[in-house]
Amino acid sequence: MDILLDNKRLSGTIDAISSKSYAQRAIFAAILARRKSNIGLDTLSEDIESAISCAKALGCKINYKDKTLTIDSSAEFKNNIVVDLGESGTTLRFLLGLLPVLNIKAKIIRRGSLIKRTNDLLFNLLKSAGVKIREENENIYIEGFLGQGNYSLRGDISSQFISSLLLSLAYHDKKSLVKLETKLQSKSYVDMTIDVMEKFSASVEEKENKYIVSGPYRPTDYKVEKDWSNSLFFIGAGVEVRGLNFNSKQADMKAMDFIKKLGYENISNCGVKIKKQREADEYRILDAKDMPDTVPILSVLSAKEKGFTKIVNVERLKYKESDRIKSSLDLLNRLGVKAVYKDDSIEFEGRGSFTGAEINTYNDHRIAMSAIIASSFSEDKIKVFGTECIDKSYANFLDDFKRLGGSYSVI
Structure with missing residues (x-):
């Protein structure tokens, strides 16, 4: 779709x-x-x-x-x-x-x-x-x-x-x-x-x-405990997400440490809701070794903040649902961010907001959801092709997106 x-x-x-x-x-x-x-x-x-x-x-x-x-x-x-x-x-x-x-x-x-x-x-x-x-x-x-x-x-x-x-x-x-x-x-x-x-x-x-x-x-x-990796999409969009285990063995929980580098703090007493408290670090490193699934959404969140981002240990991203190095780079560049891959790293300079774009999901659910969340930080409308891949991990994502204020039409 x-x-x-x-x-x-x-x-x-x-x-x-x-x-x-x-x-x-x-x-x-x-x-x-x-x-x-x-x-x-x-x-x-x-x-x-x-x-x-x-x-x-x-x-x-x-x-x-x-x-x-x-x-x-x-x-x-x-x-x-x-x-x-x-x-x-x-x-x-x-x-x-x-x-x-x-x-x-x-x-x-x-x-x-x-x-x-x-x-x-x-x-x-x-x-x-x-x-x-x-x-x-x-x-x-x-x-x-x-x-x-x-x-x-x-x-x-x-x-x-x-x-x-x-x-x-x-x-x-x-x-x-x-x-x-x-x-x-x-x-x-x-x-x-x-x-x-x-x-x-x-x-x-x-x-x-x-x-x-x-x-x-x-x-x-x-x-079964709640999922940190899929929660990050709505956390990054400023929604309060409840039910997460703060003592979880899920490494994706550590994404909150990187979000702090972007100047945000959790202000919720019973869940996670981030609020901007300061300017983002001018130079920030994201280590993808133990939480590769977070790279697409954290790339989007970091790219909308001023400052330089380097994502290291990304080589294994080639073997995900897509070649996630290629698909993440394409996502960022289509959003107006000049991202490059070199020496097992993805590097880019944040721009503050995104341009309108046409995004190919590469049949990768995390690329699709990241692109959809990016629309809430965009200066213009965004087209996303092939969103049916989201059902792989989050079948009701678009319903939840719409309920929380998102707006889209099928083309």
């Missing part, structure tokens, strides 16, 4: 949506718990529904009612299954670990940008353990068994590979060791995985460059 946005400021209060990252982890833990678990989940998204589709394909009984997702995995798992994952990279990587641990043969169907996203590191590890994997166009075919044991892999490509192994290997009663060959990037996402695993009674022992895990998982009642 293509939309034309008016340049109107947002205001009001909104409840944060459920964290899709926590929800996906909880769904996989519930599958492995082998009985009935109840997951408190206020909102769904395409990524969450992709994880639910895995549970259904395996034969779990699923019910979603009154903001509670019930997963009953007590029946014998189905074999020789087919699962369509859409474009959910996290779900794919978690499933690649789960299937061989359960010794289940499967055909996995990928869509869109997910077909091109790299999984070689996990493929090679599984193949070395005797699991058969082959790719054929959008399909992945997998069969074989991954037992308890000692495994090692790099930690600087994707934390999802490590999370996949930890989640899955803990299904075995006996201990398994996962050793990191390099320093772990985006450690907070692995910490989130461990947090969920322990809530479902799995044992996780973290030592230097290694994790020791074992089961069994046990069914539980689990409440």
